[in-house]
Amino acid sequence: MKGKKRLIGLALVLQGLGAWAEGTMPCATRLYSLPGQQFMHKLVTHAGETVTAVDFGPVTTLSLRDDRLHVGNRYKYVAGLAPAEEGEYSYTVHLRDAKGKDSEVKVQLTVSRFLQSPTPSMVWLTWNWFAREISHHKMVEIAHGMERCGLIKAGFKTILLDDAWAMPTSDKAALTYDPEKFPQGIAGLKSAIREVNSELRLGIYSDAGTMTCESYQPGSYLYESQHLALFDSWGVDMLKYDFCNSEASSRESYSRMGKAIDELNTRRRAEGGIPFVYNVCEWGSTQPWLWGAEAGGSSWRTTSDAREDWVGNNSRPGVLAGVDETRRLWMYAGVNRFNDLDMMCIGLHGLGGPSNNTAYHMSNGGVIRGLTDAQARTQMSLWCMLARPLSLTCDLRDAPRAEANDGAPLPYPLITAADVATLTHAGIIAINQDPLGQQAEYMEAVSTGADYSGEGYDVYLKDLSGGRFALAVTNRSQEEMEGIQLPLADLYLGTGRWTCRDVWSGTEVMVRGTLSTGRLSPCETRVYLLTPKGRKKSQW
């Protein structure tokens, strides 16, 4: 402890002399928290660098922990309670590289009750079912469907109008809604969905370029404040901001809108309103996890549009490819800063379109092939484990029709009881919405140094509030898998006893040493909630 204090003292002297270079870290350095809430920040360094100390300044409730240096993904981390008072805080991470050169990184911590999205947003979007064919009437029917299926109660509280809600024109100054689709205007739509359920909110879509991705309606670049004022005047509370036909760099474009949203939120707060939420939809091409928070967003797409496929590939990511591509971005997620994996395909049953390209029945002799129930549960499990925004796009109407496709006859009911059970499962949603805001780490076994994919499965571990963990095991293959024995010491789970609840089935057992999964069905993900047993309540 003494040595540590001396090191921090020395750090401060050197910093005062301006002796340390400004460094960088491959992890989030712009953090957020609600006041007094449990907080965690994983300090991942460049290869060969170590964290020598953290100078917390006046923040007395956080400390540097080093108990993960020899397990799992190996890093030091900051944990504790965020300051109880709202405000802008910072702390300085001191680093030393392999040659003994020192540098420092300043971390900014905003503590506020008025964060855009402290936990991942839960939204229903129009795009992959309705495409351009959206209307007031259909949205009201969707609101009723959300109510009927229990989705609003489960936490899905926003309906977002994706591309093609506006009058088709390229004149940015003339942006307005299409009165044929929305005869009562967007404000009228908001009132109508709130009559269905007063908790419902409305989101909208625009683009940082000349035109949206459909090249159908104008984008908002250089018209950010004007367009945002319009959305605000209609009672809109969220923006999905796309990046087709762009006119400037992604960072500049998104920062311009971010600044406008920041100003709007300052006003909303003063007036007792709710925060406006900003989703950056740049598809991962310029690594928005490095700048999305700084540009004012609270989530950013990390891949191109998700496809209703088990595997897919990088440009057309199915369930596995999308997750594989982004599972090592866990150190960039946190409260109010989430990596977005696009809309889930649950409930599309092979009939979605157009980005989903799920209309396999057209190229498949009319045979409808969507995700199986196990694949759908895996999609939900992984989106929750990875703290992804939960976005839906399935047709929840009483009498669904394949709008975006060829009007082919649909199975009835389209949304099955299994879909609803998957999408409203309180246990899995609680993992997504855990207030610590951590994305599950893609795990490597300490004993072998390798991940588990060579064995045909993946292991994910998510830090939860209260010193709990969620552990997921995904069977990647389309074959049944023998039971897996997971030594807990290979993860962060040591030798203690854990209450282990199988989240999907609800069964609970006590584990110590090794966790046995039992047989896994094809493409199944088993998710466990692990609560420490008989140990000091918490590390916080």
Ligand code: GLA
């Ligand atoms: C892009 C986005 C999609 C959708 C369409 C609309 O492809 O990634 O999610 O918004 O544009 O045109």
